[in-house]
Amino acid sequence: EESKNIVLAEDSSLPKANKAKISQLAEHRSKRVRVFGWVHRLRQQKDITFVTLRDGTGYLQVVLSGRVNQTFHALTLTLESTVELVGMLQVVPEGKTAPGGHELIVDYWQLVGGAPGAEDAFTNRLNEKTNPSIQADLRHLVLRGETASAVLRLRAALLAAFRQTFVKHSTLEVTPPCLVQTMVEGGATLFKLDYYGQPAFLTQSSQLYLETCLPSLGDVYCVQESFRAENSHTRRHLSEYTHLEVELGFINFDDLMSNIEAVICESVDILLADPTSAALIKQLNPKFQPPARPFLRLSYVDAIAWLNEHGIKRPEEDKEGNPIKDENGKDIMVEHAVGDDIAEAAERQMTDIIGKPVFLYGFPAELKAFYMQRMPRKEVSDTLFTESCDLLMPNVGEIVGGSMRISDYDEMIAAYEREGMDPTAYYWYTDQRKYGTCEHGGYGLGVERLLAWLADRYTVRECSLYPRWPERATP
Ligand code: 4AD
Numbered sequence: 417e418e419s420k421n422i423v424l425a426e427d428s429s430l431p432k433a434n435k436a437k438i439s440q441l442a443e444h445r446s447k448r449v450r451v452f453g454w455v456h457r458l459r460q461q462k463d464i465t466f467v468t469l470r471d472g473t474g475y476l477q478v479v480l481s482g483r484v485n486q487t488f489h490a491l492t493l494t495l496e497s498t499v500e501l502v503g504m505l506q507v508v509p510e511g512k513t514a515p516g517g518h519e520l521i522v523d524y525w526q527l528v529g530g531a532p533g534a535e536d537a538f539t540n541r542l543n544e545k546t547n548p549s550i551q552a553d554l555r556h557l558v559l560r561g562e563t564a565s566a567v568l569r570l571r572a573a574l575l576a577a578f579r580q581t582f583v584k585h586s587t588l589e590v591t592p593p594c595l596v597q598t599m600v601e602g603g604a605t606l607f608k609l610d611y612y613g614q615p616a617f618l619t620q621s622s623q624l625y626l627e628t629c630l631p632s633l634g635d636v637y638c639v640q641e642s643f644r645a646e647n648s649h650t651r652r653h654l655s656e657y658t659h660l661e662v663e664l665g666f667i668n669f670d671d672l673m674s675n676i677e678a679v680i681c682e683s684v685d686i687l688l689a690d691p692t693s694a695a696l697i698k699q700l701n702p703k704f705q706p707p708a709r710p711f712l713r714l715s716y717v718d719a720i721a722w723l724n725e726h727g728i729k730r731p732e733e734d735k736e737g738n739p740i741k742d743e744n745g746k747d748i749m750v751e752h753a754v755g756d757d758i759a760e761a762a763e764r765q766m767t768d769i770i771g772k773p774v775f776l777y778g779f780p781a782e783l784k785a786f787y788m789q790r791m792p793r794k795e796v797s798d799t800l801f802t803e804s805c806d807l808l809m810p811n812v813g814e815i816v817g818g819s820m821r822i823s824d825y826d827e828m829i830a831a832y833e834r835e836g837m838d839p840t841a842y843y844w845y846t847d848q849r850k851y852g853t854c855e856h857g858g859y860g861l862g863v864e865r866l867l868a869w870l871a872d873r874y875t876v877r878e879c880s881l882y883p884r885w886p887e888r889a890t891p
Contacts, residue, residue: 422486426524433448433502435450437451438476438515438516441476441505445506448503448505450500450502451471451476451520452471454470454471455468455493456469456475457495458493458494458495460493463485464481465480465481466478467480468515469499469501469520475516477508477514478501479519489527494530495531495537497527498528499526499527501522503520503524503525504521506519542558553890553891556891566871567871567878567879570687570700570871574683574687574866574867574870575863577686577693578637578683581679581686582679584682586635587635588635588637589636589638589639590626590636592622594641595617597611597615597841598841604645606618607643607645617643619643620644621642621661622638622661623860624845625638626661627821627845627858628847631852634665635662635665637661638659638661639658639659640661643655649886650760651876651877652812653876654885656880657862657864658863659861659862662859665855666854667820667857669789669820671857672818672859673711673775673777676775676805677773680807680816680861681707684707697870700871703872704870707772708772711773711774713775713777714775714776715777716754716776716779719758719766719776720752720754720758723752723762726765729750730750730756731747731759732749754780754797755799764813767811768810771810772810773808773810775806775807775808776806776808777806780801785819786837788819789802790802791803803820804819805818806818815869816859817859821856823854825853864880864883
């Protein structure tokens with residue numbers, strides 16, 4: 417009864433409290449500070465309340481005792497409420513641990529925005545038992561959790577590390593458009609839209625635009641959203657994903673694979689050298705080891721043989737590409753042959769057995785996009801192979817797809833024709849071959865997939881801020 421009447425006032429005779437973010441508190445030790453944040457954890461005892469405060473930059477242990485623990489708001493405090501806290505920042509006593517090694521002994525505080533208790537309490541809406549579909553609806557609340565926020569923080573560090581690496585490689589960042597009128601990776605996965613009465617698409621890849629930058633800007637990269645209308649409900653497919661794409665001029669196929677390897681390894685080294693991002697990796701993926709260089713390179717033809725040697729089969733398909741079932745309704749499994757696509761399941765088994773990054777290279781032209789440079793035709797084979805490569809990582813599978821591009825004008829025209837594409841819309845792309853062509857190539861890296869590998873996440877859905885997949889564009 418009495419406690420409800422306690423009204424706190426800030427004691428103006430105490431030293432001034434500077435406002436600080438939790439991550440900056442080390443420099444405020446043994447001083448009064450003012451911090452703002454959310455009640456992340458709460459432990460209320462008779463005479464003392466322990467709060468773990470979260471402000472997005474870190475976590476802080478907070479102690480409320482005496483008068484500050486006896487107010488109405490102290491007695492009714494709930495998880496996820498926002499508070500303003502003022503007090504002395506003390507190093508934790510010997511033998512005790514706390515985030516940052518210090519704790520805040522509060523002498524004044526106030527509630528900024530309360531969160532509901534009882535039925536509508538945060539932990540009633542979201543807890544370990546919440547089913548995945550509800551969790552997806554509550555992504556905005558999931559993000560407040562320690563794991564989800566650590567993944568996003570690592571994601572930011574990863575993008576920063578990539579940018580640092582590209583500066584070192586004299587590769588310039590550009591920002592190509594998302595609204596386009598050309599396809600890159602086949603018409604089947606295009607999101608179509610009405611563009612002031614004209615047909616247009618959401619981009620599948622910024623590659624063609626990057627190629628046009630080579631003559632003016634040299635080697636370029638972008639971090640841009642790509643969109644794929646793929647009806648794939650898998651662990652590694654999103655309808656919108658962050659695509660890191662790179663294009664390099666005057667290189668050969670070997671240079672291309674070396675660049676992919678260098679960019680990934682150097683960026684990982686930057687992350688491991690930084691204490692904050694190294695701690696995030698340790699939290700999320702304690703067993704992580706940076707990959708050894710050089711990465712294994714396995715030709716497509718050798719990979720087909722490898723799959724057969726290891727008894728990894730593929731479902732037999734009819735002409736439409738649907739699996740053929742036996743009388744029990746099970747897929748009929750057959751050996752792989754040169755010319756077959758290596759499907760996700762087989763690819764995953766292969767990477768998991770190999771257990772380290774592996775480049776698969778030299779895919780048959782029929783399986784690949786129109787723009788890919790051909791390898792010289794082998795006398796022994798009818799199959800035409802391309803200077804293309806996928807980088808596969810354990811647990812995830814393909815994280816990078818790249819290739820050398822057709823550099824010859826006539827060959828490019830022939831490629832449009834072969835694919836039944838109208839070259840008119842591609843005039844700007846064709847012009848690259850007309851006004852001073854060069855041997856060039858590039859690649860696209862799925863940022864969520866790389867992060868799934870780095871942070872050991874089960875699915876790319878955990879690696880996107882607000883992931884989109886078929887039937888999911890909310891929140
Ligand atoms: O292999 P893809 O389709 O290659 C291209 O788009 C090239 N034009 C890139 C280039 O050469 N500039 O896609 C490249 C990468 C894949 O290896 C994968 O990591 C990622 O993009 N990716 C996806 N990630 C999440 N969800 C999807 N639906 C993805 N589709 C591709």
